[in-house]
Amino acid sequence: MPGLLSAMEGFCVIGVVILVGYMAARMRIxxxxxxxxxxxxxxxxxxxxLMFAILSKEPIFDIFHSSIVVAFLSAVAVGGLFLLLNRLHFHMDAADATIGALNxxxxxxxxxxxxxxxYILGNPALVAPILVMQQAVFTPIGLTVLDVTTQGTVSVRRILAQPLHQPLLIGSLAGIAVSAISARTGWFVIPSFLFxxxxxxxxxAVPMILxxxxxxxxGSTPMRERSDRTAIVTVAVxxxxxxxxxxxxxxxxxMGFRGPTLYACVVLAALPTGQNVxxxxxxxxxxxxxxRDGxxxxxxxSPLVIALIAMLLS
Structure with missing residues (x-):
């Protein structure tokens, strides 16, 4: 399965970049x-x-593919399930629970x-709806909660102004706007010397985050804090x-999806937690x-789960 091997190579690339960051810290660079x-x-x-560059080049109808319904509802389901488990068992405060839900x-x-x-699904545009959903819905909500809980006060004005403080959302919305305008005019409206x-x-962005x-x-030991181990394993599951x-x-x-569309929805749902969290x-x-540990x-x-999905559905 060449596509599966290519995906595993992708995980290897990510691991190497993380290792470079670790070695740089170890060498005090x-x-x-x-x-x-x-x-x-x-x-x-x-x-x-990055968000602007990706979304501005995507056809507007690919950005809002119907698979976004599956991505949105499945994300809401697992996020809500973690919050329920936190209320019943973990008893984290609002800020930590928000990180857990995002994880x-x-x-x-x-x-x-x-x-x-x-490499596996054959269409990079399939991730566009997820990019939009996360940056336009989940990220603003999560960061609003973090902003309010870390400030210690609740301000309606600050909540309403929260999108103005989210560079990722601003970049994403700007990219969507350019994509829509380009579709309307029939040509990419941003000149190359600016784009x-x-x-x-x-x-x-990705190398920096990794x-x-x-x-x-x-200088840290993963899964060191016993009180967090159950929660960390829970978010991974x-x-x-x-x-x-x-x-x-x-x-x-x-949704009644079959074939490649069904396969794509399940594989993308098995992606690991984003380093953005x-x-x-x-x-x-x-x-x-x-x-970090989650x-x-x-x-x-995640690679093991994706490999199993590939064997069952591809």
Whole structure:
């Protein structure tokens, strides 16, 4: 299965970049603030450029493919299930519970999703609805909760203004707008001398996020805190096992998808948790260990789940 082998190669590439970040921290390259600098730059500059570059080039009808219904409902289901389990068992505060919910539902649609969509599913545009959904719905909601809970007060004005403080959402919406205008006019409306530098900056987002994640592993022992182990394993199971099962049920039963579309929905649901969740945790300085270990466990186990899905459905 050449596509499956290509996907495994993609996971290897990601692991190498994380390892580079770890080695850089171990060798003290960049000093003690290097991880923070990478996190902030990727959050405010390179990631918004990446979202704009990807979505502005996508045909507007591909961005809003009907598979977004499956992605949205399956994400809501597992995120809600984690919040229910937290209320019954884990008893985390609102900020940590938000990180847990994001760990359960947030897909790594960029640096893993794009290669898998390209090499296994044969269509990189399949991740576009997930990009839009996460940046336009789940990210603003999650960051609003983090903003409110870390500030200690609830401000309607701050909540309403929250989208203005989300560079990723602004970049995504700008890209969608350009895609719509380009479809209307019949040609790409951004000249190359403006688009190319944006695209170049966006290309730095994924390496920065991965290396910052690798830096966070230096000097720390994953799964060290006993009180968090059950929650970490839970979010990995929700993300890598429960979410694909829910996606299959929704795609097959609710939407009536068959063949490649059904296969794509289930494979994309099995993507590991996105490194952006750690980026958000670092941005608000909450749930850092929880976010890091959940992402790590999800990333390690996801290839096995995707390989099993490929054997069953491809």
């Amino acid at each position: 960049g000093g003690p603030s290097a991880q923070m600098v990478l996190n902030k730059f990727s959050f405010f500059v390179s990631s918004p450029c 359960s539902l947030y897909l790594n649609s960029n640096n893993i999703g794009l290669p898998i969509a390209t 190319d530098p944006i695209d170049m900056i966006g290309d730095s 290396m910052a994640f690798g830096m966070s592993l230096h 929700l993300k890598n096992v429960v979410m694909p099962i829910v996606a299959f049920a929704l795609a097959y039963g609710l 750690y980026n958000y945790a670092a941005r608000y300085n909450v749930g850092l260990t929880f976010a 992402i790590l466990l999800s990333t390690v186990t």
